[in-house]
Amino acid sequence: MREGEKVLLVDPRGKRYLVTISNREFHTDLGILNLGELHEKDYGDTIESHRGEKFKILKPDINDIIAKMRRGPQIVHPKDAGIIIAYAGISPGDTVIEAGAGSGALTIFLANIVGPSGRVISYEVREDHAEIARKNVELAGFSDRVTIKLKDIYEGIDEDRADHIVLDLPQPERVLPHAVEVLRPGGYFVAYTPCANQVHRFFQAFQEYREHFMKPRVVEVLVREQEVKRDCMRPKTTMLAHTGYITFLRKL
Ligand code: SAM
DSSP states (O other): TTTTEEEEOOOOOEEEEEEESSSSEETTTTTTEGGGGGGOOOOTEEOOOOOOOEEEEEEOOOOHHHHSSSSOOOOOOHHHHHHHHHTOOOOOEEEEEOOOOTTTHHHHHHHHHHHHHHHEEEEESHHHHHHHHHHHHHHHHTTTTEEEEEEEGGGGGOOOEEEEEEEEESOGGHHHHHHHHHHHEEEEEEEEESSSSHHHHHHHHHHHGGGBOOOOEEEEEEOOEEOOSOOOEEEOOOOOOOOOOOEEBBOO
């Protein structure tokens, strides 16, 4: 394995550590690891701490990156990112315009699905958030296909054409006039909004643009995790009850 590569280490309790391969020590409560030893290892091998505790070496995926990355504003949860990608049919090679970039979590999900031949152009109005998103996208290894743009998307979209527009910001209705200009026929306008009154306000504004879109669809995604024991399976007592409403409009 190469210097600078990111690997996931899993300790005997299942605790995960995202580390970078380099000739340095990494301290855990189960002992010290010499990360230089990773050069001679492969995924699936183990590395031992000075106390003899074995850590499994895995290739990290985007969920590991998102779990460990620096957070700025609230991120879009994987359950919502999944439905956005699936319902809008976002595919390898697509160009997606996103706003705001925030912490870059949804940017990373989008970049992962559009692949190396696709593009994600993410507008962000706050410089500090743009910087966090840029670093997180780099950590995920997607800087080649993502541009974080320091710009207010309400003022306009610079690009001539987009396959999809995906928004997580307070007033998505203010992007409708720009979306009508740049969205390709068949592409999706997706708005993620935490509050019902935002959806309501969006639909009031949407009336003016309805001739440009197919019938809208609004969903909320609930995931009920199960607790599986030897003699009983039942829903977990607590669950992530509400994150946001997701509105899908398909361009005609
Ligand atoms: N989806 C992001 C993620 O998963 O990490 C989180 C987005 S965060 C909740 C909303 C972001 O939208 C903030 O960073 C905010 O600064 C940005 N924002 C708000 N209005 C904007 C606008 N008009 N243009 C661009 N970005 C905007």
